[in-house]
Amino acid sequence: MAESAEATMLSAGVKRIAIAGNPNSGKTTVFNKLTGLRHKVGNYPGVTVEKREGRLDGTDIVLLDLPGTYSLSARSPDQEIARDVLFGRLKGTDLPDAVLLVIDANNLERNLYLASQVLELGTPVVIACNMMDVAEARHTTVDCEALSNELGVPVVPTIASKERGLTQLRQALSNTSFTSNMHRQSRPWRLPNAFEKALSNATTILARSGRIREQAMHGAALLWMTDYLSGDKRSREAAERLLSAIPSEDAEKLRATGRQVAEQIPDPVETAIEARYDWISQVAHRVLAQHDSEKRRTGSTTDKIDRILTHRVFGLAIFAVIMFLLFLSIFSWAEPLMDLIETGQLALAGWVEALIPKGPLQSLMTDGVITGVGAVVVFFPQICILFLFLSILEASGYMARAAFLMDRLMSRVGLHGKSFIPLLSSYACAIPGIMATRTIENARDRLTTIMVAPFMSCSARLPVYIIVIGAVFGDRTWLKAGVMFGMYALGTITALVMALLFKKTLLAGPRPTFIMELPPYHMPQPKTVLREMWDRSKLFLTGAGTTIFAVCVLIWALSYFPRMDETELSSEVKAQIAQLDAGDTDSRENIISGAQLRQSALGRLGHFIEPAIEPLGYDWRLGIGILSSFLAREVFVGAMGITFSVGEADETSEALRDKLAGATWPDGRPVLTPWVGMGLMVFYVLACQCVSTLAVVRRETGSWRWPALMFTYMTVLAYLASLAVYQIGSRLG
Amino acid sequence: MPRLLANLSPGENGRITHVAGEADVRHQLLEMGLTSGTLVRMVRVAPLGDPLELHVRGYRLSVRKSEAAMVTIEGD
Incomplete structure (x- = not known):
């Protein structure tokens, strides 16, 4: 169709x-x-x-x-x-x-x-x-x-x-006749004479330019005039664009008509709006058959609902419950689906492994292509659920109430009530969160929200927290929970502080406005809501999905090439293999792929950056993890699995946790001390290690300027913060 | 007796006499129907004390107190 x-x-x-x-x-x-x-x-x-x-x-x-x-x-x-x-x-x-x-x-x-x-x-x-x-x-x-x-x-x-x-x-x-709208040759309402005179001059000039259709001339002249004299920058720019498209002589004359109006009428834009509304009030008066304002005042269902939903106590409590459900749904309802996708991905990889002989092609297919597709699709359930929620909230009219309830809180850091839900959604994934900022009209507010959204700890950071906390804090359940909470709190506080900073510096501007309709409540239409969810989710697959896929293939190439022959393995690796039982081919494979990764382009990069990350307490192996996560955080655990030669690993892998906990520097000191672990997690909280987010920011802001700035300031912040955590922490003991 | 829209108590009415302030905000308020002569009712204040909910031209509009403070009204 x-x-x-x-x-x-x-x-x-x-x-x-x-x-x-x-x-x-x-x-x-x-x-x-x-x-x-x-x-x-x-x-x-x-x-x-x-x-x-x-x-x-x-x-x-x-x-x-x-x-x-x-x-x-x-x-x-x-x-x-x-x-x-x-x-x-x-x-x-x-x-x-x-x-x-x-x-x-x-x-x-x-x-x-x-x-x-x-x-x-x-x-x-x-x-x-x-x-x-x-x-x-x-x-x-x-x-x-x-x-x-x-x-x-x-x-x-x-x-x-x-x-x-x-x-x-x-x-x-x-x-419809599809011919011009013959009934509307002229405006049915009048402006002051001086204004009308200038408009008719403007109409003549515009008519000469050939830029406007004849039928649209009167409307276009008025719109140009109000744009030109508007207090809004974007509107004035629109007026200037039209001027630059016509001969400069005419443009000058058109400007003169604008100045003429501005000289004779104190605020022409206001005059035009009021004159239009005066006429509208008269029309409304004639066509509204009943005007029983007293009944309208008490009779509306919306009012009754609002008495509860915007109530000082119940309203806020219900809001908290709805937000909790939203959070819960993107966090845990998506999980069975995500598990299913991962199982399917593994099965597919197994099938391809059996089909294609071992070698670069097999590796490209299983570790590059299938992993890449999986990395995109795995976000899909979360994104669908979030957009389903947002569509229902929007269609029902509750979205505006959410902004109404939260505006005071958000305005403290210079943001808009409408920033709340995008920021909350970013706890699941910054990508739908950033896509949800489209409801924020003010460009500065929207940019600020986008620039701080990635600080919210998304679900891709969770595996990193789990494996590192597990390796560092062992079985101390309360401490583990406390540290986990601390990571979420750190991200949130940083986001709010940075929002305030952005609004005070780079994105400073006139006081942002909050002028928002509170629409009547509606029962959402299931079909419409589902369709909207699907439309938006699909845009993620086609938009950000392709970038994520490309990056996964790139990571694969960096970690696969250059390749060495098994005879070139170092004597240390050979000794390790010699110690294995003859039948233990799995361990042998794991040791070899670990050795291969360590000397691949990615492994060499890990060595190369070691001097830079040593002050943070990381060795080159963690460096590999961090480097691969710069393309997408969730890669960290998998990359660590290969680096430490435990094969396929996820955050629940005990083998990987033990390896991480037991990893040492060449001189025998443990690598992952509690403070290194804390610093590492702080780094993951603050760094923008997600190429998909950058791709979405590029799409949403229309330039590479903002994603470049985002990447730089977040990485610098992450480096400094984890340096401080490690250096100060380890001195405290 | 001129008052500011921001100072109306919930349930109170007023007729707009003047909208002041920066041109872009003023024009936006005007376009949303807050022109002079229009009847406005303060419906409620948000639970955290800001913004406000207004009834104007048959619909509900939410503005911050700072914006409502630019609108002068007279009792109706």
């Missing part, structure tokens, strides 16, 4: 309809119902805004679900995408032939703000007035016919979640 949608998109006769609307207007539910959940998801080039496209069931019309937005100003990348698509300015996405505007019947005035802006762009519009049932329950009835007369476009009443009104909506969309 996805393929056929793509194929039809390429053919010339196909009509494209963009779906626009406010967040929480039920836009995505409408899209899902109209496409029958058969759509494809990708990203707009260069940004991480999701792009959903699908075919209107039973037609050759292609629907494009735009990011939800409250207005056409360009405050966030999401909003900018939505407006660029509506203008036909976005590379790779044609100007839509029509727009389906989804508006929330409960929230008519604010929804009409965006609607009126979109109408001014002159593209044919069909309006779906959604959630009529909720409005009804709140004693509000929208007269859709009257609204249609006011706006001059078809308005179809819908209840998308219950599939009501969708047949009529499909019909209206198929019947």
